[in-house]
Amino acid sequence: MTDAGEQLAEALTNVAGKHFGTAGVTDLKRLSGGASQETWSFKIHKDGEAESLILRRAPGGTASNASGTAVGLETEAKLIQLSAEAGVVVPTVRYVAKPEDEIGSGFIMNHVHGETLGSKIVRSEDFASVRPKLARQCGEALAKLHAVPVATLPTLRFSPATEEIERYKEVYKTHGHPHPVFDLAFKWLGNNVPADDRVTLVHGDFRNGNIMFDATDGVVAVLDWELAHIGDPIEDMGWICVNSWRFGGIDKPVGGFGSREDMLAGYEDAGGPKVDLERVKFWEVLGTLKWGVMCTTMYEAFKTGMDRSVERAAIGRRSSETEMDLLYLLAAD
Amino acid sequence: MQDLPTSLEIVGVVSDFLRDQVLPELEGRTRFHALVAANALDIVRRELETAPSANTMEIARLQALLSSKETDLEELNSKLSARIERGDLTLDTPGLKEHLWTSTLTKLAIDQPKYSAYKKALKEKRA
Numbered sequence: 001m002t003d004a005g006e007q008l009a010e011a012l013t014n015v016a017g018k019h020f021g022t023a024g025v026t027d028l029k030r031l032s033g034g035a036s037q038e039t040w041s042f043k044i045h046k047d048g049e050a051e052s053l054i055l056r057r058a059p060g061g062t063a064s065n066a067s068g069t070a071v072g073l074e075t076e077a078k079l080i081q082l083s084a085e086a087g088v089v090v091p092t093v094r095y096v097a098k099p100e101d102e103i104g105s106g107f108i109m110n111h112v113h114g115e116t117l118g119s120k121i122v123r124s125e126d127f128a129s130v131r132p133k134l135a136r137q138c139g140e141a142l143a144k145l146h147a148v149p150v151a152t153l154p155t156l157r158f159s160p161a162t163e164e165i166e167r168y169k170e171v172y173k174t175h176g177h178p179h180p181v182f183d184l185a186f187k188w189l190g191n192n193v194p195a196d197d198r199v200t201l202v203h204g205d206f207r208n209g210n211i212m213f214d215a216t217d218g219v220v221a222v223l224d225w226e227l228a229h230i231g232d233p234i235e236d237m238g239w240i241c242v243n244s245w246r247f248g249g250i251d252k253p254v255g256g257f258g259s260r261e262d263m264l265a266g267y268e269d270a271g272g273p274k275v276d277l278e279r280v281k282f283w284e285v286l287g288t289l290k291w292g293v294m295c296t297t298m299y300e301a302f303k304t305g306m307d308r309s310v311e312r313a314a315i316g317r318r319s320s321e322t323e324m325d326l327l328y329l330l331a332a333d
Numbered sequence: 334m335q336d337l338p339t340s341l342e343i344v345g346v347v348s349d350f351l352r353d354q355v356l357p358e359l360e361g362r363t364r365f366h367a368l369v370a371a372n373a374l375d376i377v378r379r380e381l382e383t384a385p386s387a388n389t390m391e392i393a394r395l396q397a398l399l400s401s402k403e404t405d406l407e408e409l410n411s412k413l414s415a416r417i418e419r420g421d422l423t424l425d426t427p428g429l430k431e432h433l434w435t436s437t438l439t440k441l442a443i444d445q446p447k448y449s450a451y452k453k454a455l456k457e458k459r460a
Contacts, residue, residue: 178410181433183417184424243450250449310366314373320440324450327437331430 004060005030011103012042012055019095022046036070036226041111053094057106063099070226073097075154077107079201079225082152087144091221112221114212121208122249122256126215135258137219138211138240139266145222146200146233147271153201159231161193164286168293175296181323185289188330194232194279204228206236207245208255234275237263238283243325244291253284285329292322341381348374379443387439394432398422434459 005028012025028042031054040055058073071079077096084090091109121127121134159167169186172179204227212221239245241253241260249256254263264275299316301307338346351371359367388406395409396402399416403409416422417429424430438460441451454460 178407178414180410180413180417181437183414184433187417187420187423246449248449250453310370310373314369314376317376317444320437320444321448321450323437324441324448324454327434328450328453331424331433 008040008055008061008103009042011061011101015095015097015101015103015108016044020044020046026050027052036067037073052111054091054109054111055103055106056109057097058104061102061104061106063105069157069229071154071156071228073105073107075156076225076228077109078154079228080109082148083145083201083222083225086148088141088148089219089221091223112212114214114220116209116212116223118208118245118247118256121213122247122252127213127257130213130215130218131257132262133218134213135252135254135260135262136266136269138206138254138258139237139263139268139272140270141211141219141222142203142206142233142236142263143267143270143272145203145236148201150200150230153230156201157229158199159202159229160196160199161189161232161235161282161286164231164235164290165189165193168286168290171297172293175293175300177296179292179296179319179323181326182289182292184330185285185326189282189286189289192278192282194234194282196232198233198273199230200233202229202231202233203236205239207240207242208247208257209245211255232279232283234279235283235287237267237275237280238285239287241280241284242287242291243328244288244322281329285326288322288325288329292319292326295319295322341378344374344378344381348378376444379446383439383443391436391439394428394435398426398428398432 009025009028012028016022016025022044025042025044028040031039031041038057038059041052042055043050043052056073074096077093080090080093084092091112093107093109095108097103097106115121165186172182203222203225205224206222210224211219212223214220240255243250246252246256252258253260260277260280268274295315295318298312302312348371351367351374356364356367392404392406392409395413399409399412401409401412403412422429438454441448445451
């Protein structure tokens with residue numbers, strides 16, 4: 001194990017002893033790590049039984065990972081707890097780290113078993129029987145999530161449609177390379193901004209890949225809350241329809257596995273209001289454009305020398321995928 | 334004039350070498366990055382094949398749309414972007430929609446011919 005891993009194992013042993021009444025942790029493994037978060041899995045043992053847990057913490061065990069659009073981990077833990085109370089399926093948060101724990105900013109949650117790999121959800125035979133139910137279940141989860149009382153929320157950025165459009169337009173203009181299809185999409189969005197009549201908690205990254213599915217039960221956990229904010233709830237519905245997250249299942253708009261109508265039916269059944277499909281389309285256009293602009297910013301990270309990987313360079317050439325999707329949304333007839 | 338092999342032949346043989354001989358020897362993250370590298374060279378290969386004639390046609394379309402004698406492709410695209418942003422050109426402008434589809438199809442033919450929306454567009458004969 002690396003030095004960082006050894007230090008973390010020691011810190012987690014202390015936390016587990018104090019808060020879970022167990023001696024020692026085993027099987028500590030790093031699952032993923034990026035610029036904003038690290039995810040680790042480990043096991044604790046009590047009365048001869050092993051239990052799997054997950055730690056999400058700031059990179060390298062630093063104090064905070066909050067950035068321009070990402071919430072900090074304490075906020076993320078709070079949002080998961082509030083969503084659980086509202087009936088959203090989420091991993092149970094077991095412990096939020098304190099400075100004296102020496103694991104940095106982060107929290108420990110239950111390990112939920114299931115599949116998050118988008119292409120498997122869309123294509124694997126294992127999910128064939130549950131697949132027709134998934135869009136409806138996603139709608140149900142969103143209805144509950146959007147019903148979390150705003151007054152109970154921790155401080156979050158407020159980002160209604162006009163703000164989102166402005167943010168990404170600025171990024172695009174700074175990039176400086178012309179994408180006429182992006183300009184067409186920005187123009188269309190500016191002319192079709194929905195009324196700011198409903199403001200709720202927005203997950204912000206609700207898409208196939210950030211939802212854990214089980215082959216029998218369907219949706220078992222809504223993950224990756226770091227982009228949560230307050231805004232138009234329909235943003236979450238548009239984002240899961242963006243073709244980039246359909247994993248080839250282009251004719252099934254919701255995540256490559258279901259229909260918009262099923263998602264909206266599930267939303268209403270779980271107490272959500274009736275949703276206008278045009279409003280979903282607005283957010284799908286904005287989501288598609290957002291991902292296209294993000295591809296160009298990843299190229300910028302390569303160009304400036306911040307990340308010289310081939311992967312970083314090549315992703316710039318994926319913005320054209322979103323241009324094709326935008327033409328289908330805006331200029332197909 | 335450059336001597337042989339052509340740039341297209343060099344890129345092709347390096348991409349084949351990565352895929353057929355290097356990849357099977359690798360595993361984990363390095364294998365993944367080598368695959369990304371081979372795919373990136375395939376973008377270059379397709380661009381060398383397709384871009385010269387496609388870009389000539391794109392310049393001609395843009396000059397007609399913008400009534401411009403400009404010959405630089407990036408400059409023409411910047412002008413097009415600006416005029417769409419100002420609302421001077423819209424999807425109702427004759428030729429704009431066709432131009433955007435054709436140019437975007439060319440980008441996809443080079444960048445990602447396996448992309449679902451591109452395959453769908455080919456099936457619908459939008460090219």
